Amino acid sequence: MRVVVTRPEPSAGRTADRLVNLGHQPILLPLTRALRRPDIAETALKKPHAALALTSAEAARVLSSVDCLSPYLDEVLYAVGEATARAAEEAGFRKIRKGPGTGSELARLVLADAPIFDAPLLYLAGRPRSTSFEEGLRTAKMPLAVAEIYEMAPLPYDRESVREAVLDAPVDAVLLYSRENARLFFELMAPFADALSNAQIICLSDNVAAAVPPEFHRKIKIAAHADENGLLALL
Structure with missing residues (x-):
């Protein structure tokens, strides 16, 4: 074919x-091609957050180019599916919670853990993107910080x-x-x-x-x- x-x-x-x-x-x-902003990722990581969330492997590739990533590699990272989890692992993250593959399903996984959070979840996202992950969390009033760390340019x-x-x-x-x-x-x-x-x-x-x-x-x-x-x- x-x-x-x-x-x-x-x-x-x-x-x-x-x-x-x-x-x-x-x-x-x-x-498209990715326009990456590791500087935005680094700034976001320095702010208080309880865990990380990624809904694309591209976001993990941006993180891999952040200069001082090592302090964050033992944080819990929620990955939307297999490819994103694999890219996060390749970037060095060690505590990965893998979702079934969609943003709404990842939101449910995060919300199941939400009682342990003492700060906002940091969502390292791209643009444009599906809103299903964010909508799922905001409907449940989950504290969320969003950093757009890359753009897919046509x-x-x-x-x-x-x-x-x-x-x-x-x-x-x-x-x-x-x-x-x-x-x-x-x-x-x-x-x-x-x-x-x-x-x-x-x-x-x-x-x-x-x-x-x-x-x-x-x-x-x-x-x-x-x-x-x-x-x-x-x-």
Whole structure:
């Protein structure tokens, strides 16, 4: 299968390797790149907080570039799912509480532990992002501090570069990892919608699928688990 990979580098390259090993042909079309702000992360970490929360592996990669991270590596860190937990472990964190894969589920995990907190939870976040994690905590009146430590900036593509990258043969599947990812992809592909006529639109979650235009709804598949294993299982 010819599979479009829309996530940013370096993650896109790792996904491409997995696809090749599964016998598929990856088509790399990263839609964004991370603009990292380790200085904001360092400032936030110095303020009082009870624990840390991450809803993306990119946030863990930003933390790994903070100069003086060692004092925080034994703090409890809530990671949204497997990939984020793995990135946090690679950054050196030792007390990781792993969620099932979505922001709302991570909020429930945090709230189960909330009575032990004596300061706000520090959420090290990106922009744009789903609000489900924050909404879940604020509905329960959980003290929360948010630091935006990176931004996913859209990459510029012209029509010809999209044609060369994607459209030399029919597309069989598209992997979509976030709501913003889906929005950018279909905006970019609007002039070439016919090229997706037989493509499976494989989404990480219901939230991602909500950004898919109505004309593609019958092609949507949603991962049973909100991680890359769940996506690839649908190919």
